[in-house]
Structures are given as C-alpha cells and as structure tokens.
Amino acid sequence: MGETEKSKSESRKTSYWGEWKEFWAERFSFLDNYSRFLNPEKPLPRHWDSSDVEQFVASDPIYGPTLKTTRKVANFGAAGAVVGAVSTAGMAWKYSKSPHGAVLSFAFGAVVGTTFGLEIGSHFHQLYRLDPMASQVKFFEWLQNKAERESKQY
Template sequence: MSNYSNFIKRDKPLTSWSNSDVEDFIASDPVHGPVLKTAREAVQYGLTGSALGALFTAGAGLSFLAGGVFGWTFGHEIANHTLQLYRVDTLASEAKFLEWWKRKTEGGH
C-alpha cells in the first residue's frame, strides 16, 4: 500500500483515464509499460474465468456468485503462470502509471 499512499490520501481524486491513456503510458515507458500491459492482459483471464465459473454454476444466486469468485481466482492463477506475473512487480508499474497520470493531468513535479 505504500506505493499507493500518494494517490489514496488525496483531497481531490485523480481524474479518470481511458484505455488510450494507459496505452500512451505503455508506449512511453520501456520498463514499466510492458509490465502494465501484461497485468492488464491478466485481468482478461480473470474476467473470462469469472464468467465461465458463473455460467457453469448458474442456478441459485449464491452458487452463481461462488462460481464467479472461483472462476476469477482460477483465471488469475492461470494468468499468473502463463504470463509469468510472479517474475515482475505489477504494483510498482501501476504506481508508475499513477505518477505519470498525475504529472500529465496536474502538471506535477
């Protein structure tokens, strides 16, 4: 959480960003850009797993929810191994993106 302390404890939240803003960061930062891109790809694994888990356990509302949670977890683990997320510091890259976004939108230092 120390990586995010400058962005969490703010009087005024950061402005929203779009996918194209994230793509601009990825293209501009040769170190953290590829890591952030990989982390974003991992989210797709989680979303797909969540949808499949919910679909296959559909029935009662609770089983639908449990299937979604299980699918998200399973999808995230697949992404972790497939994309080798355990080798990179995704939190540091996300924090670098937030720093970049703050400078871009607020003209910070």
C-alpha cells in the same frame, strides 16, 4: 442525572473509544503506506481510458510492458469469472431449481473463477517474474502528472 455526571460519562466514553481507536490505529499502521493512493494530494482525472494506458506503455520502456501484461492477465480473470459464475449457477439450477441457490452459486462461482483465471493468466504470461504493483504505482504517478500538466495548460 446531573450535568456533571453526564459530562463525566461522556468523557469516559470518549476516552474508552479513544483508547480503542489508538489501539487499532497502532495495529493497522501499515495502512498509512497506502494513503497516497487512497487520498491523493493531486486528484486523478475522472475519466481515463485505454488510450492513456497505451500512452504510458509507449512512454515508459520499463514499467509499460509490465502494465500491458497485467492488463492481459486481468482479461483471464474476467473470463474466469464468467465461466465460473455461469457454470456453477447452471449446475445449481439444474439440480436444485432453487433461485436463491443459483444466485449464491453464481456469486461464489464468479469469485472462484476470477481467482483461478488470474492464477492461470499469471502463469501463462509469467507475471511472477515481473512486478505488477510497481508498474501500477508508476502509472498512477504518471496519470497524476498528466492531470497536473493538463490543468496548468488551461
């Protein structure tokens, strides 16, 4: 194969994949809306904990309580994951004595339990009346601003 044939085939590959890349980039252009969260200009602090969340809750009277409620609902999801995983794995082990079946049912039970736990918690705390995504975005921005203020102090 000559050098010109090689360069032609490489350019065809590039144009072919370039076309597909453009095609799918056009179809998934809505993901650009999330680029500020996935690739932030100002990096978030590596370590933040519940005290940062409590500071945000105290400083923001609108989005703070919503974020606090969202964190309570997350506890329902975690409890649902534990209950779902252990109960389904226990049933699978009891009736089949199959280790791989118990592991798979453990994973499936965790997913289903999380889903039901989040739904139950959402209805219990009436999260459908609030906007949890907006509160999480405001917390993200608050955390970025806090990191920027702390970096300027040093």
